[in-house]
Amino acid sequence: MNLYENAATQAIATFFHREPLWKKEILFNFLLEPFGLKLENIKDVVTQNSLQGTIPDFTIKTSDRDIHFEVKINDATLTPSEREEATRDAFLVRANYAHLSELPKKTKVLYWEDLFRRIDKQGATKEFARLVLVREYMRDGEHTLLFTPHEVAMIYSPDTIAAIYTMSEKVLELCDQFLGSLDSNAYTRGAQQQNQWGIGCYFNGIHGKKREFFVGISPMVPEEYSFSVALKLDRSCKDKLEDCYTDEEWAYFPLDREILARNTSEEELKKQFNEEAKRVLDGIESTLSQRKP
Secondary structure, eight states: OOHHHHHHHHHHHHHHHHSOHHHHHHHHHHHHGGGTOOGGGEEEEEETGGGTTOSSSEEEEESSOEEEEEEOSSSOOOOTGGGSTTSOSEEEEOTTOTTGGGSOTTSEEEEHHHHHHHHHHTTOTGGGGGGHHHHHHHTTTSOOSOOOHHHHHHHTOHHHHHHHHHHHHHHHHHHHHHHHHSOTTTEEEEEEEEETTEEEEEEEESSTTSOOEEEEEOTTSOGGGSEEEEEEOOGGGGGGOOSSEEOSSEEEEEOOTTHHHHOSSHHHHHHHHHHHHHHHHHHHHHHHHHSOO
16 A cells, blocks of 8 residues: 555544544445445444455445445556455546556446545535545646645755755665676666655566565655565565565565664765665575475
């Protein structure tokens, strides 16, 4: 789940547990309408985290059944499990979602724009402040010259903007030189990434036993795993991996971020970073090679 979707699903769950009845009715009657149900039919609303690793972003539990929802804010692609018919009952997406044609045919599709129109028609726009960020996030991929309130606020903090830019450039340089230090007979250089999904570099193994990795920062995963070596996940390997965070496609193995703060020379920083990343990478390969499939 990415950061935007997490904000949306947490907001929906919070509405059920904390907001007044009239606001719950607007939101949940909209979500349940395609299933012929209403707010009064709900027993509980739980998110992916509280479902202990189950697949959907959030689930509405009723007396008769559980209804599984998947949330998409921008144009995030579908994971393999999201493409399967039986794993979700409904998708909540924006009207111009780029992958509409890929959604399972029997799955209900609801649109954020319809929900916001219903909220606005009730004159409740300001009262649904928890979803204001969702409205902003939905514009993330539209490439408009309009600024969100959050972006305008950032303009008044140029030092912070400069610091983030400099930090990302430094992380890219560190990761890039690490890739260049690997055995050229075993690994090949991949692409760089520098956006909200990640800051770092990819590399690929030349031989079949070597796998695709990403080294750098992954902002959309839990903080303790965000600075990591990420392995492109083979489903057959998932149960073999330990001490990592996994989503549908990747397993994240944390790097020691203190390395970034305790060095006083660039050469020593590069040396320690290379040693740490290589240690984690070798540990992953060792674990996968020693365990039976």
